[in-house]
Amino acid sequence: MITGELRNKVDKLWEEFWTGGITNPLTVIEQISFLMFARNLDYRESLNERKARRSKDPDSIKLMFKGPDDQRRWKNLLNITDNRELLRVVRDEVFPHFKKIGNNGSTYSEYMADAQLMIQKPSLLQKAISMINGLPLEHSDTKGDLYEYLLSKLTTAGINGQFRTPRHIIDMMVELVDPAKTDLIADPACGTGGFLVRSFEYLRQKYTSKKGIVEDDFGNMVHTADLLSPEERRFIHNKMFTGFDFDVTMLRIASMNLILHGLENPKIHYCDSLSKRMPEHFPKLAFDHFDVVLANPPFKGSLDYEDVDNSLLGKVKTKKTELLFLTLMIRMLKLGGRCAVVVPDGVLFGSSRAHKDLRKMLVENNQLEAVVSLPPGVFKPYAGVSTAVLVFTKGDEESEGQTENVFFYDVQADGKTLDDKRQKIGAADDWQDVDDAKRQWEKWDHGKKSALKHFEDRKQKAFFVTREEISEQDYDLSIGRYKEHVYEESQYDPPKTILKRLAKLETEIQADIKELEGMLG
Numbered sequence: 271m272i273t274g275e276l277r278n279k280v281d282k283l284w285e286e287f288w289t290g291g292i293t294n295p296l297t298v299i300e301q302i303s304f305l306m307f308a309r310n311l312d313y314r315e316s317l318n319e320r321k322a323r324r325s326k327d328p329d330s331i332k333l334m335f336k337g338p339d340d341q342r343r344w345k346n347l348l349n350i351t352d353n354r355e356l357l358r359v360v361r362d363e364v365f366p367h368f369k370k371i372g373n374n375g376s377t378y379s380e381y382m383a384d385a386q387l388m389i390q391k392p393s394l395l396q397k398a399i400s401m402i403n404g405l406p407l408e409h410s411d412t413k414g415d416l417y418e419y420l421l422s423k424l425t426t427a428g429i430n431g432q433f434r435t436p437r438h439i440i441d442m443m444v445e446l447v448d449p450a451k452t453d454l455i456a457d458p459a460c461g462t463g464g465f466l467v468r469s470f471e472y473l474r475q476k477y478t479s480k481k482g483i484v485e486d487d488f489g490n491m492v493h494t495a496d497l498l499s500p501e502e503r504r505f506i507h508n509k510m511f512t513g514f515d516f517d518v519t520m521l522r523i524a525s526m527n528l529i530l531h532g533l534e535n536p537k538i539h540y541c542d543s544l545s546k547r548m549p550e551h552f553p554k555l556a557f558d559h560f561d562v563v564l565a566n567p568p569f570k571g572s573l574d575y576e577d578v579d580n581s582l583l584g585k586v587k588t589k590k591t592e593l594l595f596l597t598l599m600i601r602m603l604k605l606g607g608r609c610a611v612v613v614p615d616g617v618l619f620g621s622s623r624a625h626k627d628l629r630k631m632l633v634e635n636n637q638l639e640a641v642v643s644l645p646p647g648v649f650k651p652y653a654g655v656s657t658a659v660l661v662f663t664k665g666d667e668e669s670e671g672q673t674e675n676v677f678f679y680d681v682q683a684d685g686k687t688l689d690d691k692r693q694k695i696g697a698a699d700d701w702q703d704v705d706d707a708k709r710q711w712e713k714w715d716h717g718k719k720s721a722l723k724h725f726e727d728r729k730q731k732a733f734f735v736t737r738e739e740i741s742e743q744d745y746d747l748s749i750g751r752y753k754e755h756v757y758e759e760s761q762y763d764p765p766k767t768i769l770k771r772l773a774k775l776e777t778e779i780q781a782d783i784k785e786l787e788g789m790l791g
Contacts, residue, residue, distance in 0.1 A: 276405070280419055283401045290394035296519050299420050301388055305402050306416075307526045308364055311371070312344035313408060314530075334371060342367050347399060353392035360395060361387045371529065385522060434461065435566040435612065436692075438685060438701045439648060439659075440468045443564055443610035445708050446640060446661050451477060451502050453510065453561035458543040458598055460513030463524030465564040467531050473506065474532075507534040512555060516542040544594050545577045560602050566612040567595035569655065585631065588624035592617055596628055596660075600636065603664040612644075615656040618747040629745035633673045633737060637663040639716065640677040642707055643749040647688025658749075673737045675717045679707045680731045680749050703731065728754040 287298045315334055322328040335343055341350075342364050350356040369382040389395045405416065449455055449469050457465045474493040482496035495503070511533065515521050521538050528536040539555075541548055549556040569592050578594060585597045592613055599609050617625065618641070632638045640661035646654050665672035685701035686692045696702070710732040715721050717734065725734045735752045743751055763771075 276416075277419065279401065279404060280416065283398065284420075284423060286394060286397050286401070290389070290391050292388060292394075295423055297388055299423075300519050300522060302398070302402070302420060303523050303526055304365070304368070304385065304387070305398055306405075306407060307368070307530060308347070308360075309344040309402060310407055310530045315343065344403075348403060353396045356399070357387075357389075357392045357395050382522065382525065384518070434652070435464055436648065436684075436686075437464065437468065438704055439612075439644070440464050440564075441472070442642075442701075442704050442708055443612075443659055443661075444469050444472045446642075446659070446711055447562050447564065447608040447610045449473060449562050451498060451506065454512070454559065455510055455562045455564065456512040456514075456555070456560045456602060457565045458514045458563065458595065458602065459565055459567040460515050460524050460538065461517075461520050461566075463513055463527045463536075463538070465566075466511045466513055466524070466533075466536070467527055469562075469564065470506070470511065470528070470531060470533060477502075509537075512537040512539070512560070514539050514541050514543040514548075516540060542577070543598060544579065544582065544591065545574070546579045547577075548598075549579060549581065555602070557601060558604050561604055561607050563599045563602055563607065563609040563611070565595065565599065565609075567592065569614045569653070586624045586628050588622070590624065593624050593628050596632075600631070600664055605664055605666060607664045608661070609664070610659055610661045612657050613660055615643075615658060615748065617660075618658060618749075619751070626745060629747060632660070632662055633676075633740055633745055635672060636665040637672040637674075638676050638747075639663060639673075640679070640711065641747050641749065642679045642681060644681050645684065645688055647692070648684055650688070650692055651690040658747075660747075673740075675722065675734045675736055676740065676747075677711065677714045677717065677725070677734055678732070678749050678752060679703075679710060680753060681707060682731070706731070728752060 283302065284298060287293075287301065292298055292301065311334060318331050318333055319338075322331040322333070325331055340346065341359055347356065347359065347364070350359060365385055365387050368385055371382070387395075389398065407416070444465070449472060451473060455466065455469050457463075460466060471493075474495045477495045477497040478493040479496055482494040484492055484494060498506070511528070513521075513524055513536070515524065515538070518540060521540055525536060525538050528538070539552065541551060575589050581601065582594050582597045585600075586593050588594065596611065596613065596617070599611060603609060617628070620626075638660070640659070642659040642661070644657045644659065646656045648657065649655065663672075681703040683695075683702040684704050685696065686694055710725075713721060713724060714732070714734075722734065725732055727733060733753070739752070740747065762768075
């Protein structure tokens with residue numbers, strides 16, 4: 271989370287919007303995102319212009335503007351002194367240009383087609399542009415923190431239960447499923463696109479050689495993904511990533527977030543992925559299509575039960591969105607596809623028929639690989655609910671015994687305070703148990719026999735449980751069911767010793783009182 275001077279700048283920017291008459295928090299975030307996007311387009315264009323000058327084939331570098339003097343570019347907007355003219359250029363030229371960014375027919379262009387500048391006061395626009403120009407958006411980590419801080423101003427989860435997932439939790443989940451360059455990756459409740467963005471960043475690092483890590487003109491270390499072929503790059507940019515959501519504002523923010531991180535043609539679809547429209551409009555994507563699914567789906571919110579797709583209700587008869595989303599993810603995955611998903615703790619031990627049937631399905635018909643328990647404060651200030659990350663691989667529903675041993679990890683500290691402020695503790699790159707969970711997962715190596723002996727002690731944070739034991743416990747997956755707690759015996763002095771100590775203390779107090787009385791005469 272950003273702090274200090276930068277936080278104050280964002281707070282002041284937020285106040286300018288509110289005093290300027292724009293009081294809906296999502297609208298404020300969307301409008302700030304549009305302007306941040308306009309600035310970053312100019313930043314990307316500058317990088318592309320430098321690449322073109324150094325390239326042997328400059329025509330292969332795609333440019334988004336007519337040239338350095340194009341008045342739609344951020345640096346030229348800063349030079350417009352007439353506020354009314356600035357408003358006209360942004361409204362009539364910059365915003366129409368947004369929908370042209372990306373490939374023809376891209377979903378990005380689709381959702382930007384209705385993008386509108388809601389700022390009507392020229393003075394507010396001028397102030398907003400000036401203040402956004404002072405934010406350090408060249409640094410991707412800071413940009414992510416800015417997004418997170420802006421979204422934190424919503425204070426509570428959205429009406430349908432949406433809230434932002436902390437980046438270090440996303441990164442852990444991405445590493446647990448370890449996406450490959452040939453995978454098709456989806457998030458059925460993508461929100462701002464965090465899982466897709468971090469998966470893209472993970473792949474860039476994974477397929478960059480040591481020589482491929484270079485410093486750009488702004489001093490940032492860039493992973494060039496030099497180990498990828500041109501065909502693999504095209505696949506990643508145009509086919510790999512798919513997101514679904516039914517909040518158009520979130521879809522716009524997700525689209526901007528993805529394209530600003532370098533994805534040329536993200537596939538972001540407007541659809542309630544639990545509804546009957548999902549298989550109707552996206553029949554290929556709805557069934558057995560993806561290699562990886564990553565998500566933190568809504569835990570609550572309004573649900574039109576009559577509109578829920580029958581193929582989901584046929585597996586679990588429930589109105590609980592967390593159970594329906596899990597069933598959906600199994601349906602979306604190919605045989606052998608991997609999933610990492612955040613679930614509320616109730617999924618792990620709920621006693622309803624739907625809860626038990628779903629857990630049995632995960633254990634008996636799929637390969638449940640890991641249960642990573644998270645502390646209750648991870649998703650504050652949005653929610654204080656206890657959660658866990660489930661990691662599983664899709665199996666054949668006709669077979670049994672896919673799961674053998676399940677890796678459990680008890681995250682007790684995630685590198686931030688567990689209150690509403692969620693301030694960083696320790697070094698910037700130290701995420702405490704989250705980092706250790708990744709290390710232990712690597713040692714676990716998907717439960718190979720050679721690794722089992724290292725995870726037998728259930729007093730430790732990382733241990734394993736057999737499928738047979740989970741079955742005997744009615745498929746309960748809560749970590750407290752299996753972890754052994756160490757109780758240290760407290761040592762106390764004998765009662766007579768304590769009484770002598772109290773008597774001595776009482777004598778000293780009486781002596782001090784008499785001394786004070788003497789001083790008072």
